């Protein structure tokens with residue numbers, strides 16, 4: 120019996136699996152079976168160990184993968200340090216003092232270099248790490264097709280332009296997803312990643328005091344949540360980097376309470392709560408708020424799509440020896 124058949128007998132989400140079966144002609148589930156058979160166990164162990172020390176790391180790894188894929192595709196470009204030839208993505212506005220998890224990827228990579236040198240791409244490690252991170256947080260599991268190669272360059276400018284901002288209008292966010300082959304359903308589903316992790320006060324503070332010059336708070340924010348956020352993020356620059364949970368109901372648990380929050384007007388970011396402003400996205404939010412299993416299934420499917428954005432495969436790019444620099 121082959122892997123696919125076995126998977127389908129043992130896991131209920133067969134549909135997700137088959138729709139993800141042929142994502143890209145050049146990726147496959149057995150890519151490293153001969154060359155690095157212990158890959159997935161090594162990534163699982165590495166993410167698990169990091170998670171024991173720091174529960175938030177799961178959220179950080181998920182976000183790091185998303186930010187990788189949106190700029191130059193899922194090619195590990197977000198992991199590259201600045202060089203004399205380019206300013207990379209690490210210091211772009213959405214990333215600087217914000218994205219985390221580089222050390223975890225670097226340490227898994229170092230272990231893999233010992234076991235199977237110059238074999239596994241950083242882009243694949245990051246894709247697998249995001250999958251493990253969601254699983255450890257109580258979320259769904261999905262098969263990850265492998266064979267991504269690492270990019271040779273990174274661009275601060277591209278990261279600034281292509282990553283969504285919490286101040287972007289929904290249509291602008293949708294456009295940024297569409298540029299990566301992702302549709303409005305993927306926007307709603309993948310925004311559910313905000314069921315885990317934290318955000319700094321400056322990313323939502325204007326909702327609390329002077330929303331769009333009104334002198335008042337954002338009317339689409341629940342008043343009791345407003346007062347609690349005001350105490351975390353007082354109206355002074357000193358509070359800008361303080362942290363608040365994206366999903367205060369279950370900060371590190373990957374569940375559908377993110378969507379219940381939006382229904383209850385307690386979403387944290389403007390871009391989260393805005394999903395309730397458009398009838399089409401609001402209908403999806405409502406259904407994910409009621410059907411956690413539907414969210415799990417759709418999240419897994421959208422993550423596979425995200426992991427297939429703009430790939431380098433075959434002989435393109437390279438297999439980096441260290442994730443922070445090209446060979």
Ligand code: HEM
Pocket residue numbers: 175177178179180181182185216217218219283284285286292306309310311312313315316317318319320322365388390
């Ligand atoms: C839809 C457009 C999105 C916007 C505007 C957005 C914006 C943000 C912002 C502003 C933060 C807080 C960063 C900080 O304060 O340092 C954040 C955190 C986070 N985002 Fe998003 N995001 C989006 C989509 C996504 C997607 C698609 C995923 C993954 C599937 C994701 C996963 C996360 C996670 C897990 C965190 C918490 C990270 C941590 O605690 O380290 N986001 N996002």
Ligand SMILES: *[C@@H]1O[C@H](CO)[C@@H](O)[C@H](O)[C@H]1NC(C)=O
Pocket residue numbers: 157160161164
């Ligand atoms: C596979 O990796 C795990 C985690 O790093 C490790 O504990 C185990 O010994 C490895 N197995 C083999 C056969 O190398």
Ligand SMILES: *[C@@H]1O[C@H](CO)[C@@H](O)[C@H](O)[C@H]1NC(C)=O
Pocket residue numbers: 169172173
């Ligand atoms: C444990 O997590 C903290 C962040 O909470 C981090 O600064 C530290 O480097 C981590 N330690 C290890 C051994 O990973």
Ligand SMILES: *[C@@H]1O[C@H](CO)[C@@H](O)[C@H](O)[C@H]1NC(C)=O
Pocket residue numbers: 286287288291
């Ligand atoms: C959204 O995109 C439009 C068209 O590109 C642009 O004119 C507008 O300024 C953008 N809005 C925001 C809030 O970024």
Ligand SMILES: *[C@@H]1O[C@H](CO)[C@@H](O)[C@H](O)[C@H]1NC(C)=O
Pocket residue numbers: 368376379380383
């Ligand atoms: C949303 O509001 C409903 C009704 O007040 C409540 O039962 C539910 O617990 C709330 N959900 C969250 C996630 O706060």
